Amino acid sequence: MSDTQDLRVAVLGVGVMGADHVDRINRRISGARVTVISDASPERAAQVGATARDAQLVADPFEAIAVEDVDAVLLATPSAVHAEQVLACLHAGKPVLCEKPLATDAEGALEIVRREAELGRRLVQVGFMRRFDxxxxxxxxxxxxxxxxxxxxxxxxxxxxxxxxxxxxxxxxxxxxxxxxxxxxxxxxxxxxxxxxxxxxxxxxxxxxxxxxxxxxxxxxxxxxxxxxxxxxxxxxxxxxxxxxxxxxxxxxxxxxxxxxxxxxxxxxxxxxxxxRERFGQAYDSEVQRWVDAIHAGGRSGDCVDGPGSWDGYAAAAVCAAGIRSLETWDRIEVDMVPRSIIGRSGSAGAAPDQPE
Amino acid sequence: MSDTQDLRVAVLGVGVMGADHVDRINRRISGARVTVISDASPERAAQVGATARDAQLVADPFEAIAVEDVDAVLLATPSAVHAEQVLACLHAGKPVLCEKPLATDAEGALEIVRREAELGRRLVQVGFMRRFDxxxxxxxxxxxxxxxxxxxxxxxxxxxxxxxxxxxxxxxxxxxxxxxxxxxxxxxxxxxxxxxxxxxxxxxxxxxxxxxxxxxxxxxxxxxxxxxxxxxxxxxxxxxxxxxxxxxxxxxxxxxxxxxxxxxxxxxxxxxxxxxRERFGQAYDSEVQRWVDAIHAGGRSGDCVDGPGSWDGYAAAAVCAAGIRSLETWDRIEVDMVPRSIIGRSGSAGAAPDQPE
Amino acid sequence: MSDTQDLRVAVLGVGVMGADHVDRINRRISGARVTVISDASPERAAQVGATARDAQLVADPFEAIAVEDVDAVLLATPSAVHAEQVLACLHAGKPVLCEKPLATDAEGALEIVRREAELGRRLVQVGFMRRFDxxxxxxxxxxxxxxxxxxxxxxxxxxxxxxxxxxxxxxxxxxxxxxxxxxxxxxxxxxxxxxxxxxxxxxxxxxxxxxxxxxxxxxxxxxxxxxxxxxxxxxxxxxxxxxxxxxxxxxxxxxxxxxxxxxxxxxxxxxxxxxxRERFGQAYDSEVQRWVDAIHAGGRSGDCVDGPGSWDGYAAAAVCAAGIRSLETWDRIEVDMVPRSIIGRSGSAGAAPDQPE
Amino acid sequence: MSDTQDLRVAVLGVGVMGADHVDRINRRISGARVTVISDASPERAAQVGATARDAQLVADPFEAIAVEDVDAVLLATPSAVHAEQVLACLHAGKPVLCEKPLATDAEGALEIVRREAELGRRLVQVGFMRRFDxxxxxxxxxxxxxxxxxxxxxxxxxxxxxxxxxxxxxxxxxxxxxxxxxxxxxxxxxxxxxxxxxxxxxxxxxxxxxxxxxxxxxxxxxxxxxxxxxxxxxxxxxxxxxxxxxxxxxxxxxxxxxxxxxxxxxxxxxxxxxxxRERFGQAYDSEVQRWVDAIHAGGRSGDCVDGPGSWDGYAAAAVCAAGIRSLETWDRIEVDMVPRSIIGRSGSAGAAPDQPE
Structure with a gap:
C-alpha cells in the first residue's frame, strides 16, 4: 500500500472498546480510516457504523477480515474468539491489533506464536496499552x-x-x-x-x-x-x-x-x-497511531508491529494460567512456558520480552 | 470541501514552531495534510519539505495563501508579518490559524477584527494553545x-x-x-x-x-x-x-x-x-485537530473557528500595549479598547471573550 | 537564678492565646512553670488558674510583673497595652516575651528599642513564632x-x-x-x-x-x-x-x-x-522552650532573647503603619524608619534584622 | 510522689538512643529530670553524665534501678538484657519504659506479662514510638x-x-x-x-x-x-x-x-x-512526655502506662519468632501465642491489643 494513502482498517467487535477504536481511528489517528465494521449484534454494528460514514457493515467476522479493501484488522471481539480470528488474519497475511488477551489459554497463544514464526514476519500486536502510556x-x-x-x-x-x-x-x-x-x-x-x-x-x-x-x-x-x-x-x-x-x-x-x-x-x-479510558486515553491513541505507522512502514512484506507481540500475549497467558491454579490451590505455582529459543525468528525473536521497537 | 477528503493546509513559516506543525498535521492529525510550505529561507523550506512528501514549496507567502489546492493556512511566520498575512487569508476567504500575536499592535489587530466582521463569518483563529490544555x-x-x-x-x-x-x-x-x-x-x-x-x-x-x-x-x-x-x-x-x-x-x-x-x-x-513543547504538546495537538474539525464542519460558508478568535487577538494586543507603557513609565496603565458592541456580528459577537465553542 | 531551678513565669492575659501558653509552659516546656496569672477578667483568670496549681492570681498587670518570685513575663494581653507593659518589664529588669505587635504604632515600638538599648542587655522578645517553625x-x-x-x-x-x-x-x-x-x-x-x-x-x-x-x-x-x-x-x-x-x-x-x-x-x-494553633503548635513550643533556655543561659546580667527582638517589633510596626496609609490612599507608600545605627548596642545590634541566635 | 515535683528518672544504657533520651528528658520534657545514668561503658556514662548536671553515675544497672531517688526507669540497654532489667523494675515496683524489644524471645516477654499481671497494676511500657507519631x-x-x-x-x-x-x-x-x-x-x-x-x-x-x-x-x-x-x-x-x-x-x-x-x-x-531521629523526633518526645504524665497521674498505686504495654511486647516477640522461622524455612508460619484471656487483669486486660489510653 502507498504511504500517502490511508490505511483501511476493519474493526471487529464494536462494544465500548471497539466503538472507541472506531472513533479514535476516524477522528484522531493520522493515516487510517475504518472501512469495515463487524459485530455479532447488527443493531450495535449499525449504530456505530452510522458514526463512520465510509465504513460498510459485514456481519461475519471472517468475511470482514477477508474484504479486499481491508489492509489491517483491529480485534475488540469477546476474548473467547480472539485466537481463531487472529489465526484468520495471519492466514490472510493481514496485520492485526488484538485486544488482550491474545487467547484464553496458553496453548492457544502458543499456536499463534508458531504460525507467525512460520510466516517469517511479525503481524500480530497485542493491546497491552500501558506500554504506550x-x-x-x-x-x-x-x-x-x-x-x-x-x-x-x-x-x-x-x-x-x-x-x-x-x-x-x-x-x-x-x-x-x-x-x-x-x-x-x-x-x-x-x-x-x-x-x-x-x-x-x-x-x-x-x-x-x-x-x-x-x-x-x-x-x-x-x-x-x-x-x-x-x-x-x-x-x-x-x-x-x-x-x-x-x-x-x-x-x-x-x-x-x-x-x-x-x-x-x-x-x-x-x-x-x-x-x-480517561486514565489511558493517551496510551490508546499512541498505541493505535504507532501501529498504523508501523504498517505503513512495514509495507507488504515487512514486520507490522510496534509494541507487544504474540510472544508477549503467550507469556501473559501462561502466567495467568498459573495464577488461576494458585487461586484454586492457595499455593505458589511455577509458570510453565516453552523456551523462547524453540520458536523461530519471528513470533518475536530473541530471549527478551518484546519491546516497542 | 468534502468531509471525507483531507483538508489541504499551507504552513507559512517553518522555524521550530512551524516545523512542529507540519509534523503534527502529517503524522498525528486526522483529516488534514500539508500541501504547501513557505518560508523566507529556501534551505529551511526545503529541509522541512523533505519530511512532507506531498507538499510543494512556494517561496512567496501571499502566493502560498492563494494556491488553489490550499483549503486553510497555518501562520508561524515572524510576528511582524502576521497582520498582513491574516488579512490576505481573509481576502482569499480562507480559514487561518495564526500563532500569537495576531498583530504587533492593537490597531493592526482591530483592523483584522473589522474586516472579519464585514465578511460575516469567522475565519481567524489565534494560537493561544493553553485554552486546549x-x-x-x-x-x-x-x-x-x-x-x-x-x-x-x-x-x-x-x-x-x-x-x-x-x-x-x-x-x-x-x-x-x-x-x-x-x-x-x-x-x-x-x-x-x-x-x-x-x-x-x-x-x-x-x-x-x-x-x-x-x-x-x-x-x-x-x-x-x-x-x-x-x-x-x-x-x-x-x-x-x-x-x-x-x-x-x-x-x-x-x-x-x-x-x-x-x-x-x-x-x-x-x-x-x-x-x-513538552508541556503543551497535547494542547497543540488538540488545538490543530479541533481547528481542522471546525473547518470540515464549517464548510465553504460557515464559521471556521473553534477557539480564540480575532477579538481575543485584539484584546491581548491592547493589554500588551498598556503593559509596555507601564514598563516604561513605572505606572499603572488603563487598557484602551473599543467596546466590543461596535463590531458587527462576527470578529466574534457578544460581550464576552471568545470561548471554545 | 540557678540553672537547675524552674524559671518562674508570669502570664499576663489568659484569653485563647495566653491560656495556651499557660498550658504549654506547665505541661510541655522543660525548666519553667507559671507562678503568676493576671487577666482583666477575674473569672477567666480563675478558670485558667485552676489548671495551674502553682500559680497565684494577681489582678493588676503591673503588680504581676513586680511579684518577687517572677523571673520572666509572657504578655498575651490586648495589643493596646503591650507597649506600657513591656516598658514595665524593662523597668523591672525582667525578660519579656511579648505577643505581636510590640506596640500599636511605630513610635511606641521605637521607644522600647531605645529603652532596651540604654539598659545594655536584650530583654525583649517578640512573638513572631514563624521563625521557629x-x-x-x-x-x-x-x-x-x-x-x-x-x-x-x-x-x-x-x-x-x-x-x-x-x-x-x-x-x-x-x-x-x-x-x-x-x-x-x-x-x-x-x-x-x-x-x-x-x-x-x-x-x-x-x-x-x-x-x-x-x-x-x-x-x-x-x-x-x-x-x-x-x-x-x-x-x-x-x-x-x-x-x-x-x-x-x-x-x-x-x-x-x-x-x-x-x-x-x-x-x-x-x-x-x-x-x-494546629499549624504552628510546634513553632509556639519551640519559641517558648528556646526563650526559657535563653533566660537560663543569660542569667541575671546577659541577653535573654533567642529570636526576634525589639528592633524586629519596631520594623514590623513601621511597615504596618505604611501599609495602613497605602490602604487609605490607594498609593504605594515608602516606609519611614530610623536608621538602625542610631540605636546603641542592644535593642539588637547590627544593621541586619534580628535572627534567632 | 507529688504532682508538682519532677519525676526522677534513671536512664540505663546511654548509647545513641539512651543519650537522646537523657537530652530529651532534661531539655524538652516537662515534669521530669534524669537523676541516675548507668552504662556498661564508664567512659560513655561519664560523657553523657557531663551533659546532665543533676545525674549521678551508677555502674551496675540493678543498683541503678534500686536507687532511692529514682521514681522510674528508662531502658535503652542492649536487647539481650531487657527482660531481666524489666523484671527487676517490676520487683522494685517502679514504672519502666523499655525500648523494643521487650525480650529477645516470646517466652521471656510472656514471663513479664505474667509478673505484671500478678502485681495488679500496669508498670511496663514498650518503646513502639510510632503510636505517638x-x-x-x-x-x-x-x-x-x-x-x-x-x-x-x-x-x-x-x-x-x-x-x-x-x-x-x-x-x-x-x-x-x-x-x-x-x-x-x-x-x-x-x-x-x-x-x-x-x-x-x-x-x-x-x-x-x-x-x-x-x-x-x-x-x-x-x-x-x-x-x-x-x-x-x-x-x-x-x-x-x-x-x-x-x-x-x-x-x-x-x-x-x-x-x-x-x-x-x-x-x-x-x-x-x-x-x-529526624523522622520520629516528635513521636519520641510525645512518648516520653505522656509516659511521664501517666506516672504523675498513676501515683504510687495506679497504672503507670500510656501506650503499648507488656502484652504488646509479647505479641511482637511472638510474631518475630514466627518470622525468623519463616525466613529459615521459606514457608508461611502460623504465630504461636497464648490466648490473652489466660492472663489476669493487667499485663493489659481485654482481648484487643493495648491502645494508648
Whole structure:
C-alpha cells in the first residue's frame, strides 16, 4: 500500500472498546480510516457504523477480515474468539491489533506464536496499552538508563471502580492482573517464573463468592519480586500505581491522578480518574497511531508491529494460567512456558520480552 | 470541501514552531495534510519539505495563501508579518490559524477584527494553545460550575528556561505574559481593565538591561486581580502554574511537572518539563485537530473557528500595549479598547471573550 | 537564678492565646512553670488558674510583673497595652516575651528599642513564632546556604478561616500581614522599603466595608519584591504558604497541609489545618522552650532573647503603619524608619534584622 | 510522689538512643529530670553524665534501678538484657519504659506479662514510638471513625539508609519489621495470625549473606493482609510509608518526607529524612512526655502506662519468632501465642491489643 494513502482498517467487535477504536481511528489517528465494521449484534454494528460514514457493515467476522479493501484488522471481539480470528488474519497475511488477551489459554497463544514464526514476519500486536502510556515509558527509561540501579522489587496497585456482577475470581486475574503481568515483563525485561495469589478479607462491595481484592506475588527469573493489590470493585475510581524499587532509589507513577489540586472547606486534593479510558486515553491513541505507522512502514512484506507481540500475549497467558491454579490451590505455582529459543525468528525473536521497537 | 477528503493546509513559516506543525498535521492529525510550505529561507523550506512528501514549496507567502489546492493556512511566520498575512487569508476567504500575536499592535489587530466582521463569518483563529490544555480546561470548568465560588484573585508563575539574548523587556510582555493575559480572559470570562508592570531585582542570568523577572498585576472589569511572575531566563525548566482563588476554595494547575515521583540518595522529586513543547504538546495537538474539525464542519460558508478568535487577538494586543507603557513609565496603565458592541456580528459577537465553542 | 531551678513565669492575659501558653509552659516546656496569672477578667483568670496549681492570681498587670518570685513575663494581653507593659518589664529588669505587635504604632515600638538599648542587655522578645517553625527554618537555611541562588521574589498566601465581625481593613494588616512582614525580613535578611496594598473584589463572606482579601506588595532595600494574598475570611481552613524564587531555583513551604493523603470515591487529598494553633503548635513550643533556655543561659546580667527582638517589633510596626496609609490612599507608600545605627548596642545590634541566635 | 515535683528518672544504657533520651528528658520534657545514668561503658556514662548536671553515675544497672531517688526507669540497654532489667523494675515496683524489644524471645516477654499481671497494676511500657507519631495517630483515627470503611489490606515500606555490617537476616525482622508488626496491631486492632518472609534478589549494598531487602506478608485474625517491604541498606534515607486500603477508600502516610518543595535546574522535589531521629523526633518526645504524665497521674498505686504495654511486647516477640522461622524455612508460619484471656487483669486486660489510653 502507498504511504500517502490511508490505511483501511476493519474493526471487529464494536462494544465500548471497539466503538472507541472506531472513533479514535476516524477522528484522531493520522493515516487510517475504518472501512469495515463487524459485530455479532447488527443493531450495535449499525449504530456505530452510522458514526463512520465510509465504513460498510459485514456481519461475519471472517468475511470482514477477508474484504479486499481491508489492509489491517483491529480485534475488540469477546476474548473467547480472539485466537481463531487472529489465526484468520495471519492466514490472510493481514496485520492485526488484538485486544488482550491474545487467547484464553496458553496453548492457544502458543499456536499463534508458531504460525507467525512460520510466516517469517511479525503481524500480530497485542493491546497491552500501558506500554504506550507516557508515565510507563518514563519509568521504563529510568530503569534502562540505570538511574534507579538494579531493580529489586515492584509494588503495584490496580483499583477498578466496579465490574459486572458476572466477573469471577479467575477473571480478576485474566482481565486485570494481566496488565501488571505485562507491565512487569515490559519494565523488568525478563520472564515471570512463579505466581502466588493470596486472598485477603473480601470487600463487602464484591459479589458473594468473588475474591476481591486479591494480593498477587510475582517472581521473575532472576528473583525480583512484585506485589500487586488488585480490586475490581474498589468503588473509588480507577487507580493504577506502580513503584519500582532499585538499589539506588525508587520511582513511582500513577500516584496523583487528577490535573488540578484544589482546596475546599477543610480539605485539599483532586479528582481520581473515573475509568480506564480517561486514565489511558493517551496510551490508546499512541498505541493505535504507532501501529498504523508501523504498517505503513512495514509495507507488504515487512514486520507490522510496534509494541507487544504474540510472544508477549503467550507469556501473559501462561502466567495467568498459573495464577488461576494458585487461586484454586492457595499455593505458589511455577509458570510453565516453552523456551523462547524453540520458536523461530519471528513470533518475536530473541530471549527478551518484546519491546516497542 | 468534502468531509471525507483531507483538508489541504499551507504552513507559512517553518522555524521550530512551524516545523512542529507540519509534523503534527502529517503524522498525528486526522483529516488534514500539508500541501504547501513557505518560508523566507529556501534551505529551511526545503529541509522541512523533505519530511512532507506531498507538499510543494512556494517561496512567496501571499502566493502560498492563494494556491488553489490550499483549503486553510497555518501562520508561524515572524510576528511582524502576521497582520498582513491574516488579512490576505481573509481576502482569499480562507480559514487561518495564526500563532500569537495576531498583530504587533492593537490597531493592526482591530483592523483584522473589522474586516472579519464585514465578511460575516469567522475565519481567524489565534494560537493561544493553553485554552486546549487539559489542565486549563479543567480549571475553567471548576470556575464555570461554581465549585470555587466567585473567583477573586489569580496567581500565575510563568518561567521560561532561557531566551535569545536579543529578547528585550517589552518582548517579555508580548511573547510570554501575553499567555497569562489570554488565560485570564479565558478563565475569568471578562476583559482586563488595567495593568501594572513591576520591576523586581533582575536576575544575573538576564542580559544587561533586560528586566527579568517581571511582576505584573492585572485588574479585570469587575475588580478581580491577577499577579504574574514571569521569567524568561529562569534556568530551571519550563514551569507554568496558575492558581485561581475563589470565595469557596482555590484550585491550582501546573504545580508538579513531571510524571514520575522518584527517590535518590537524600531526596525525592521529579523532572521539570524542559520546554513548552513538552508541556503543551497535547494542547497543540488538540488545538490543530479541533481547528481542522471546525473547518470540515464549517464548510465553504460557515464559521471556521473553534477557539480564540480575532477579538481575543485584539484584546491581548491592547493589554500588551498598556503593559509596555507601564514598563516604561513605572505606572499603572488603563487598557484602551473599543467596546466590543461596535463590531458587527462576527470578529466574534457578544460581550464576552471568545470561548471554545 | 540557678540553672537547675524552674524559671518562674508570669502570664499576663489568659484569653485563647495566653491560656495556651499557660498550658504549654506547665505541661510541655522543660525548666519553667507559671507562678503568676493576671487577666482583666477575674473569672477567666480563675478558670485558667485552676489548671495551674502553682500559680497565684494577681489582678493588676503591673503588680504581676513586680511579684518577687517572677523571673520572666509572657504578655498575651490586648495589643493596646503591650507597649506600657513591656516598658514595665524593662523597668523591672525582667525578660519579656511579648505577643505581636510590640506596640500599636511605630513610635511606641521605637521607644522600647531605645529603652532596651540604654539598659545594655536584650530583654525583649517578640512573638513572631514563624521563625521557629521547622518549615520556615528549612527555607531560611536554603536561602542562607545559597542553594536557591540570590532570592528575587517571594509569593505568600495567608488564609485565615474566619475572623470576628469587628475586624476592620487595617487590622488585616496589623494582625495578619504583619506575619509576612516579619517573615520577609527574617528570610531575606533586609528591611522593607515600600508597601502597596491593593484591593481586589471583596469576598461576599466579608462583612460590609471590610477589604478582604487584600493583595499586598512589599519592596525590600535591594529591590526584591514580595506579593502577599491575605484573607481573613477564607472559609477553607488555615493556609500559610510561602515561595521564595531565586536565581537558581525556588522553594515552597506550606503547600500541603495535612499529614495523610487519602482517597475516597472520586477524589484524593487531605485535610487542611483548621487553625493557627494546629499549624504552628510546634513553632509556639519551640519559641517558648528556646526563650526559657535563653533566660537560663543569660542569667541575671546577659541577653535573654533567642529570636526576634525589639528592633524586629519596631520594623514590623513601621511597615504596618505604611501599609495602613497605602490602604487609605490607594498609593504605594515608602516606609519611614530610623536608621538602625542610631540605636546603641542592644535593642539588637547590627544593621541586619534580628535572627534567632 | 507529688504532682508538682519532677519525676526522677534513671536512664540505663546511654548509647545513641539512651543519650537522646537523657537530652530529651532534661531539655524538652516537662515534669521530669534524669537523676541516675548507668552504662556498661564508664567512659560513655561519664560523657553523657557531663551533659546532665543533676545525674549521678551508677555502674551496675540493678543498683541503678534500686536507687532511692529514682521514681522510674528508662531502658535503652542492649536487647539481650531487657527482660531481666524489666523484671527487676517490676520487683522494685517502679514504672519502666523499655525500648523494643521487650525480650529477645516470646517466652521471656510472656514471663513479664505474667509478673505484671500478678502485681495488679500496669508498670511496663514498650518503646513502639510510632503510636505517638502524629501521622500514625491520624491514620488510626481515620480507621476508627470508619472513614475508610472496613480495612482490607495494608502496604508498608520501611527503608533504613544503612546498618552495621554485623546485622543479620533475623535482625532485619526483630529490629525493623517489628515496628510494622506493632503498627499493624495498633492500626487494625487485632492480632497477627501468620507471617511469610519472602526473599527478593538481594541488594548489592547488603553484606554477603544478608537477606536485604525482605518482603514480608502478615495475616491477621480476620484475614486482612499486610505486605511490608523492608530494607536495612536502602541507601536513600529513612522512609517509612504506610497505606491502609479500606472498603471506602485508602489513606497513606509518610509519602513525602521533607517540609520544603523546591525546584532546581531540571527537577522539583525535596529532602528525604536522613534517619529515624529526624523522622520520629516528635513521636519520641510525645512518648516520653505522656509516659511521664501517666506516672504523675498513676501515683504510687495506679497504672503507670500510656501506650503499648507488656502484652504488646509479647505479641511482637511472638510474631518475630514466627518470622525468623519463616525466613529459615521459606514457608508461611502460623504465630504461636497464648490466648490473652489466660492472663489476669493487667499485663493489659481485654482481648484487643493495648491502645494508648
Amino acid at each position: 507516557h508515565e510507563h515509558e518514563r519509568l521504563k527509561s529510568l530503569i534502562d538508563t540505570g538511574d534507579l540501579g538494579q531493580p529489586l522489587m515492584m509494588h503495584c496497585a490496580h483499583r477498578n471502580p466496579a465490574v459486572s456482577p458476572r466477573c469471577d475470581s479467575a477473571a480478576v486475574i485474566t482481565n486485570s492482573v494481566v496488565h501488571e503481568i505485562d507491565a512487569t515483563r515490559f519494565l523488568l525485561g525478563e520472564e515471570i517464573m512463579a505466581i502466588t495469589v493470596l486472598r485477603p478479607t473480601p470487600s463487602s462491595h464484591a459479589a458473594e463468592g468473588l475474591q476481591d481484592p486479591q494480593l498477587v506475588i510475582l517472581e521473575t527469573e532472576t528473583g525480583r519480586m512484585v506485589d500487586i493489590e488488585v480490586f475490581v470493585n474498589a468503588g473509588v475510581g480507577y487507580e493504577v500505581r506502580t513503584e519500582v524499587v532499585g538499589e539506588r532509589g525508587s520511582a513511582m507513577i500513577g500516584l496523583d491522578v487528577g490535573l488540578v489540586r484544589r482546596t475546599e472547606p477543610g480539605s485539599w486534593g483532586g479528582q481520581i480518574t473515573p475509568g480506564f | 487539559h489542565e486549563h480546561e479543567r480549571l475553567k470548568s471548576l470556575i464555570d460550575t461554581g465549585d470555587l465560588g466567585q473567583p477573586l484573585m489569580m496567581h500565575c508563575a510563568h518561567r521560561n528556561p532561557a531566551v535569545s539574548p536579543r529578547c528585550d523587556s517589552a518582548a517579555v510582555i508580548t511573547n510570554s505574559v501575553v499567555h497569562e493575559i489570554d488565560a485570564t480572559r479565558f478563565l475569568l470570562g471578562e476583559e482586563i481593565m488595567a495593568i501594572t508592570v513591576l520591576r523586581p531585582t533582575p536576575s544575573s542570568h538576564a542580559a544587561e538591561g533586560l528586566q527579568d523577572p517581571q511582576l505584573v498585576i492585572l485588574e479585570t472589569e469587575t475588580g478581580r486581580m491577577v499577579d504574574i511572575e514571569v521569567f524568561v531566563n529562569a534556568g530551571v525548566g519550563y514551569e507554568v502554574r496558575t492558581e485561581v482563588v475563589g470565595e469557596r476554595g482555590s484550585a491550582m494547575i501546573g504545580l508538579d511537572v513531571g510524571l514520575v515521583r522518584r527517590t535518590e540518595p537524600g531526596s525525592w522529586g521529579g523532572q521539570i518539563t524542559p520546554g513548552f | 521547622h518549615e520556615h527554618e528549612r527555607l531560611k537555611s536554603l536561602i542562607d546556604t545559597g542553594d536557591l541562588g540570590q532570592p528575587l521574589m517571594m509569593h505568600c498566601a495567608h488564609r485565615n478561616p474566619a475572623v470576628s465581625p469587628r475586624c476592620d481593613s487595617a487590622a488585616v494588616i496589623t494582625n495578619s500581614v504583619v506575619h509576612e512582614i516579619d517573615a520577609t525580613r527574617f528570610l531575606l535578611g533586609e528591611e522593607i522599603m515600600a508597601i502597596t496594598v491593593l484591593r481586589p473584589t471583596p469576598s461576599s463572606h466579608a462583612a460590609e466595608g471590610l477589604q478582604d482579601p487584600q493583595l499586598v506588595i512589599l519592596e525590600t532595600e535591594t529591590g526584591r519584591m514580595v506579593d502577599i494574598e491575605v484573607f481573613v475570611n477564607a472559609g477553607v481552613g488555615y493556609e500559610v504558604r510561602t515561595e521564595v524564587v531565586g536565581e537558581r531555583g525556588s522553594a515552597m513551604i506550606g503547600l500541603d497541609v495535612g499529614l495523610v493523603r487519602r482517597t475516597e470515591p472520586g477524589s484524593w487529598g487531605g485535610q487542611i489545618t483548621p487553625g493557627f | 502524629h501521622e500514625h495517630e491520624r491514620l488510626k483515627s481515620l480507621i476508627d471513625t470508619g472513614d475508610l470503611g472496613q480495612p482490607l489490606m495494608m502496604h508498608c515500606a520501611h527503608r533504613n539508609p544503612a546498618v552495621s555490617p554485623r546485622c543479620d537476616s533475623a535482625a532485619v525482622i526483630t529490629n525493623s519489621v517489628v515496628h510494622e508488626i506493632d503498627a499493624t496491631r495498633f492500626l487494625l486492632g487485632e492480632e497477627i495470625m501468620a507471617i511469610t518472609v519472602l526473599r527478593p534478589t538481594p541488594s548489592s549494598h547488603a553484606a554477603e549473606g544478608l537477606q536485604d531487602p525482605q518482603l514480608v506478608i502478615l495475616e491477621t485474625e480476620t484475614g486482612r493482609m499486610v505486605d511490608i517491604e523492608v530494607f536495612v541498606n536502602a541507601g536513600v534515607g529513612y522512609e517509612v510509608r504506610t497505606e491502609v486500603v479500606g472498603e471506602r477508600g485508602s489513606a497513606m502516610i509518610g509519602l513525602d518526607v521533607g517540609l520544603v518543595r523546591r525546584t532546581e535546574p531540571g527537577s522539583w522535589g525535596g529532602q528525604i529524612t536522613p534517619g529515624f
